[in-house]
Amino acid sequence: MGANDKVNILLVDDQPARLLTYQSVLSELGQNLVCAHSGLEALDKLMHEEFAVVLLDVSMPGMDGFEAARLIHDHPRFEKTPIIFVTGVHVTDLDRLKGYKAGAVDYVSIPVVPEILRSKVAVLVELYCKRRELLELNRNLGQANERLAEANTTLQAEKTRELEALNATLQRANAELERANRSLQSEVAERARAERALKEADRHKDEFLAMLAHELRNPLAPMLNAVQLMRMKPATDQQLSWSRDVIERQLAHLTRLVDDLLDVARITRGRINLSREPIELGTLVARAVEIVQPLIQERGHQFTTEIPDGTLRVNADPLRLTQALGNVLGNAAKYTERQGHISLSVRRQGTEIDIRVRDNGIGIPAEVLPRIFDLFTRLDRRSDHPHSGLGIGLALVRRLLQMHDGTISAHSEGTGRGSEFVIRLPMLPETTQSVNGRQPATTADAPPVRRRILVADDNADALQTLATVLELSGHEVFSAANGSLALECAERHLPEVALLDIGMPLLDGYEVARRIRAQAWGKRITLVALTGWGQESDRRRSQEAGFDSHLVKPLDLGKLTQLLARLPASAPAADEAGGHTLNS
Missing domain, CATH: 3.40.50.2300 (Response regulator)
Incomplete structure (x- = not known):
C-alpha cells in the first residue's frame, strides 16, 4: 500500500440523511467513503473489503450498533478494526462501558460537530496507515533476513560489511518509527486536551451568559421603575412625553435582547420545557401584535391582518409561541423603511395553519437566504439604518417552532424587494376542548386593595x-x-x-x-x-x-x-x- 493510496472508511446508519452528513464532513479527508444502511449490510461490506475505521450508529432497527460491533470484532480479521459509535441520546457511563466491551474506541454525539468528527476519524486513519506501513516494513525485514541467512551460509565473510550496514539501516528505521509513535501519542493527547478545553469553555460561556443577564437586568430595573413614575405624573410637555416613550421602548427592546440571548443558550443545551395547552391562534396573534405595535406605530407602517372567521386552535406554549410570532413581526417592522407596508395573514391548509408575514422592506440577498435562520446571521446593514441585533432572533424562532412541531421558511426576491416569512403549525381538531375558549366568569372591577x-x-x-x-x-x-x-x-x-x-x-x-x-x-x-x-x-x-x-x-x-x-x-x-x- 503506497503512501498516497486511499483507505476505506465504513459509514453505517439506517438514516440516509445522516449518511449524507457524514459523507459531507469526512469528504475533506480524501478517502474512500463506503455506506451501509444496516448492521447486516455492514458485515457484508467487511467480508469483501478492508476498512481503516467504522462509524457505527448505535440505534438501528433489527441489529443495533452494539450487536453489530460484537459480530465485527468476533471475526479474527476485524478484531483490531476501530469502531466509533454515533448516538443521538444521552450516553451514561454504563452505556459507554457496554460500547467499549463491544469493541468501540470512541463515542460521537448527535448533532455531530464536523471538526471533532473529522479529527477523530483522521487520527484513526493515520494510525491505520502507520500500522499498514509497519506490517509492510516487517515483511521487508523478514525477506531481508532470509536473504542475509542465505548469504551468510555461502559468503559469510564477504557479506559481513553488508550485514553491518543493513543493521544500521534497521536501527535508523526503528528509531524513526519510535519517533513517529511518540508524535502520534502526543497528537492524541493534545486532541484530548483540546476537547476538555472546549467543554470547559462551553461551561464558562453558560456561566457568563447568566452573569451578563443578571448584571444587565439590575440597572434596567430602576430605569423601568423611573419610567413608570414618569407615567404616573401628568406630563404637559409633548417633547418630554415623547422622550419618556422612547426610553420605555428602548428598555423593552434591551430586555428582549437579554431574554433572547439566554433563550438561545438554553435551547442549544435542551433546557427549555414547553407548557403546552389548547389555545386560539387569534389570541396568540393579538398578543404578538400588541408587543410589536409600539414599534410599528413609531415607524409609521401600514399594518394589515387577515384572519378567517371560525376556530383555529393549536396546542402551544402561549408565551413561547407569542415570542416567536413577535420576533418575526418585529423583524418586519425593523427592516422596513418608514411608512412601509406589513401584512399578516392566517389560512387553514388541510390539517395545518399557514401564517404569512409580508413586508416591502430591505429584502434578503440571495446569498444570505439559505442561512437566514442560522445563529448569528445578520444582514449587511447601511450605516443610516437605525436598528441592529445580535443575529439570534430568527434562529430562536425556528427552534421554538420546531419544538411546536412547526416550520418556518423565508422568501425574498432580493435586496430592496421585501420579504415573506411562512410559518406552518399543526392545527388541533375542532373537537378538542380549549381551556382558552371557555369564557371566564365576569366580575365587577374591584378597587385596588391597599397593601x-x-x-x-x-x-x-x-x-x-x-x-x-x-x-x-x-x-x-x-x-x-x-x-x-x-x-x-x-x-x-x-x-x-x-x-x-x-x-x-x-x-x-x-x-x-x-x-x-x-x-x-x-x-x-x-x-x-x-x-x-x-x-x-x-x-x-x-x-x-x-x-x-x-x-x-x-x-x-x-x-x-x-x-x-x-x-x-x-x-x-x-x-x-x-x-x-x-x-x-
Whole structure:
C-alpha cells in the first residue's frame, strides 16, 4: 500500500440523511467513503473489503450498533478494526462501558460537530496507515533476513560489511518509527486536551451568559421603575412625553435582547420545557401584535391582518409561541423603511395553519437566504439604518417552532424587494376542548386593595424607584437596604408582601426568606423573589428557600399588580406606623 493510496472508511446508519452528513464532513479527508444502511449490510461490506475505521450508529432497527460491533470484532480479521459509535441520546457511563466491551474506541454525539468528527476519524486513519506501513516494513525485514541467512551460509565473510550496514539501516528505521509513535501519542493527547478545553469553555460561556443577564437586568430595573413614575405624573410637555416613550421602548427592546440571548443558550443545551395547552391562534396573534405595535406605530407602517372567521386552535406554549410570532413581526417592522407596508395573514391548509408575514422592506440577498435562520446571521446593514441585533432572533424562532412541531421558511426576491416569512403549525381538531375558549366568569372591577409591602434591595436607585411607584399606587411601603435590615423590618412591621432582592449584603434574599418562614408571624407573609437571575435552577432555589413567587428584573408592574390583586383582602395585624426606609 503506497503512501498516497486511499483507505476505506465504513459509514453505517439506517438514516440516509445522516449518511449524507457524514459523507459531507469526512469528504475533506480524501478517502474512500463506503455506506451501509444496516448492521447486516455492514458485515457484508467487511467480508469483501478492508476498512481503516467504522462509524457505527448505535440505534438501528433489527441489529443495533452494539450487536453489530460484537459480530465485527468476533471475526479474527476485524478484531483490531476501530469502531466509533454515533448516538443521538444521552450516553451514561454504563452505556459507554457496554460500547467499549463491544469493541468501540470512541463515542460521537448527535448533532455531530464536523471538526471533532473529522479529527477523530483522521487520527484513526493515520494510525491505520502507520500500522499498514509497519506490517509492510516487517515483511521487508523478514525477506531481508532470509536473504542475509542465505548469504551468510555461502559468503559469510564477504557479506559481513553488508550485514553491518543493513543493521544500521534497521536501527535508523526503528528509531524513526519510535519517533513517529511518540508524535502520534502526543497528537492524541493534545486532541484530548483540546476537547476538555472546549467543554470547559462551553461551561464558562453558560456561566457568563447568566452573569451578563443578571448584571444587565439590575440597572434596567430602576430605569423601568423611573419610567413608570414618569407615567404616573401628568406630563404637559409633548417633547418630554415623547422622550419618556422612547426610553420605555428602548428598555423593552434591551430586555428582549437579554431574554433572547439566554433563550438561545438554553435551547442549544435542551433546557427549555414547553407548557403546552389548547389555545386560539387569534389570541396568540393579538398578543404578538400588541408587543410589536409600539414599534410599528413609531415607524409609521401600514399594518394589515387577515384572519378567517371560525376556530383555529393549536396546542402551544402561549408565551413561547407569542415570542416567536413577535420576533418575526418585529423583524418586519425593523427592516422596513418608514411608512412601509406589513401584512399578516392566517389560512387553514388541510390539517395545518399557514401564517404569512409580508413586508416591502430591505429584502434578503440571495446569498444570505439559505442561512437566514442560522445563529448569528445578520444582514449587511447601511450605516443610516437605525436598528441592529445580535443575529439570534430568527434562529430562536425556528427552534421554538420546531419544538411546536412547526416550520418556518423565508422568501425574498432580493435586496430592496421585501420579504415573506411562512410559518406552518399543526392545527388541533375542532373537537378538542380549549381551556382558552371557555369564557371566564365576569366580575365587577374591584378597587385596588391597599397593601403593606416590604421592599428590600441593596441598589439604592432600584429600591427608591420601586418604593415610590408602590406608594403612588396607594400601598403602605417599608424599605430596607440590605438583608439584615429586611429581616428586622419584617419582624417589626409584619407586611403582607415582601419583595426581596436575592443578592443583598449581610444576608442574601434566600437566607432572609428562610428566617422569615421559620417564624410563626412569617408564615402568612407572601414572599416574592425580585432578582436578575432568571434560569430554571434559580427559580427552584427560590422555591426551596420559601418564596411564593419569582419575578425577574426589570419588574413587570402589571404582573406585580395581578399578584397583589390575587391576595386575600385581610391583612395580618401590625403596628400603625407609616412607610419607613431602613438603611445600613
